[in-house]
Amino acid sequence: MLRLEGVSAGYGAVTVLRDLTFEARAGEITCVMGRNGAGKSTLMKCIMGLVPATRGTVTLDGTALHALPAHRVPLHGIAYVPQGRRLFGPLTVAENLGIGLMTRGMGEETRERVLTLFPRLRERLDQVSSTLSGGEQQMLAIGRALCLEPKVLLLDEPTEGLQPSMIALIRDVVVQLKETGVATVLVEQRPDAVLRMADRIAFMAGGRVAEMVEARGLTADAPQFMAYVGV
Amino acid sequence: MESAVTAATLALTAVGLSLVFGVMRVVNVAHGEFFMLGAVSAWFITTWVGGPAWASFLVALAVAPLFVAALAALADRIVLKRLDYEPEATIVATIGLMYIFQQAALSFYGPQAMPVEPPFNFRIQLPWFGYSAYKLSVILFATLVLIGVWLFLTRTKAGLVMRATQVDRETAQAFGIDVDRVYAGVFALGAGLAAIAAVLIVPIQQAHYLMGHDPLLLAFITVIVGGLGSLRGTIIAAVFIGLSDGLIAFFWSPTLAKILATLLVAMVLVFRPQGLFGAKQA
Numbered sequence: 001m002l003r004l005e006g007v008s009a010g011y012g013a014v015t016v017l018r019d020l021t022f023e024a025r026a027g028e029i030t031c032v033m034g035r036n037g038a039g040k041s042t043l044m045k046c047i048m049g050l051v052p053a054t055r056g057t058v059t060l061d062g063t064a065l066h067a068l069p070a071h072r073v074p075l076h077g078i079a080y081v082p083q084g085r086r087l088f089g090p091l092t093v094a095e096n097l098g099i100g101l102m103t104r105g106m107g108e109e110t111r112e113r114v115l116t117l118f119p120r121l122r123e124r125l126d127q128v129s130s131t132l133s134g135g136e137q138q139m140l141a142i143g144r145a146l147c148l149e150p151k152v153l154l155l156d157e158p159t160e161g162l163q164p165s166m167i168a169l170i171r172d173v174v175v176q177l178k179e180t181g182v183a184t185v186l187v188e189q190r191p192d193a194v195l196r197m198a199d200r201i202a203f204m205a206g207g208r209v210a211e212m213v214e215a216r217g218l219t220a221d222a223p224q225f226m227a228y229v230g231v
Numbered sequence: 232m233e234s235a236v237t238a239a240t241l242a243l244t245a246v247g248l249s250l251v252f253g254v255m256r257v258v259n260v261a262h263g264e265f266f267m268l269g270a271v272s273a274w275f276i277t278t279w280v281g282g283p284a285w286a287s288f289l290v291a292l293a294v295a296p297l298f299v300a301a302l303a304a305l306a307d308r309i310v311l312k313r314l315d316y317e318p319e320a321t322i323v324a325t326i327g328l329m330y331i332f333q334q335a336a337l338s339f340y341g342p343q344a345m346p347v348e349p350p351f352n353f354r355i356q357l358p359w360f361g362y363s364a365y366k367l368s369v370i371l372f373a374t375l376v377l378i379g380v381w382l383f384l385t386r387t388k389a390g391l392v393m394r395a396t397q398v399d400r401e402t403a404q405a406f407g408i409d410v411d412r413v414y415a416g417v418f419a420l421g422a423g424l425a426a427i428a429a430v431l432i433v434p435i436q437q438a439h440y441l442m443g444h445d446p447l448l449l450a451f452i453t454v455i456v457g458g459l460g461s462l463r464g465t466i467i468a469a470v471f472i473g474l475s476d477g478l479i480a481f482f483w484s485p486t487l488a489k490i491l492a493t494l495l496v497a498m499v500l501v502f503r504p505q506g507l508f509g510a511k512q513a
């Protein structure tokens with residue numbers, strides 16, 4: 001279980017997360033919702049150690065992550081799909097996957113599994129990743145993360161700007177992963193998508209998780225969507 | 232011949248500068264001093280080792296670049312890392328390093344210029360001309376090192392890690408890359424390349440504590456003309472600038488060569504700010 005307790009974090013003098021508590025369980029999809037600037041991406045970066053927690057603790061199955069330098073965090077099995085994909089653009093598809101494989105020393109077997117999940121990537125292994133279509137780039141961003149064989153998968157708005165068929169494909173992959181026991185944290189802005197996938201929903205406001213609710217039984221006209229997302 | 236040697240050693244020096252700028256975004260004003268330290272330590276090493284010229288030279292060629300690379304890694308740790316690689320701050324800091332290295336060389340080595348004996352000293356006699364075998368071997372060796380660097384960057388895991396870090400430092404960390412180590416390694420590699428160039432040149436030019444100025448200037452010109460961070464562009468520009476610098480200096484004057492080179496940089500900056508071979512920033 002991934003757990004954040006009393007976490008504060010920000011950029012220089014600006015505090016974005018204040019006394020935030022959050023958790024994500026194995027085999028569940030925890031969706032994170034909130035307005036633009038609510039700190040959803042900052043929460044992701046804080047888990048990864050890229051924005052260090054100035055207070056509080058981040059633990060994965062009891063291991064303190066907040067004390068580690070950022071490059072040690074993924075070794076514990078946390079994989080990150082950043083907002084805007086952040087591929088290594090001039091590198092090829094194969095090289096981007098190679099970086100992911102190197103992170104935790106995974107090999108051919110993992111690579112095969114990822115390429116089976118995303119056959120489009122197999123056809124384009126030697127293509128420079130910045131020349132892929134938007135959907136293919138997102139597949140690569142997710143594929144690169146899956147090369148870690150993660151226990152925890154952080155996805156920051158993975159369907160942003162994609163066409164519906166691609167969104168459906170990515171949703172299927174994420175649900176499939178959850179069923180293998182991965183703890184998934186998904187930042188997603190559209191209530192319909194969230195309701196279809198989420199086990200629990202964390203609503204962020206004021207730099208904290210203002211409300212954490214079970215998704216079961218929730219409908220699109222639930223007051224939280226209006227209050228925290230404004231839709 | 233002279234200009235081909237200039238081109239070869241310039242290519243090594245400039246590729247070092249370009250790597251450091253490309254990956255770390257650090258404009259290393261002290262790069263010329265790593266060149267100078269390579270030459271000066273080659274003098275020390277050959278003097279201490281003694282024995283036949285070829286043997287002591289080989290030791291210098293192996294040890295001097297490693298020594299300079301270690302020094303660079305140390306400078307990265309002590310100085311650049313503390314500044315968090317802030318572009319403006321590192322320019323000032325490397326200017327400081329430049330003077331520190333110069334003064335250190337002046338204290339330990341002295342103000343005089345001293346030669347290192349070439350490892351071998353015969354001429355290859357062709358029907359129309361005689362060539363210095365040493366100069367030919369400098370060109371050959373520099374070419375091999377450059378090919379080695381290219382293979383390292385494109386074919387090895389360490390090279391892949393460097394290229395990924397160059398693209399996106401933050402995401403690199405999210406994939407387990409220790410950016411501090413990569414930076415120290417790149418800074419060491421860049422300095423080591425300058426030192427190799429210097430060891431190769433010192434049997435031709437003599438070692439002197441102020442000898443870093445010209446290579447720094449030429450390397451900057453090369454990197455700017457070739458396109459910041461573009462390796463291929465840097466090498467092509469080095470060959471072009473090395474050859475023309477040598478020819479102009481030979482037929483007219485070294486000053487004219489510098490003036491023309493500076494003019495070329497100005498033209499490139501005005502008409503192709505991304506460099507002749509650099510890709511446009513997206």
Ligand SMILES: Nc1ncnc2c1ncn2[C@@H]1O[C@H](COP(=O)(O)OP(=O)(O)O)[C@@H](O)[C@H]1O
Pocket residue numbers: 011014016034035036037038039040041042043
């Ligand atoms: N690199 C940064 N430096 C300074 N402030 C930042 C940086 N990134 C984000 N912020 C600020 O932090 C707040 C939260 O941003 P973010 O976590 O990206 O929100 P969200 O992902 O919920 O839209 C915003 O006010 C944003 O302006």
Ligand SMILES: [Mg+2]
Pocket residue numbers: 040041042083156
């Ligand atoms: Mg965001």
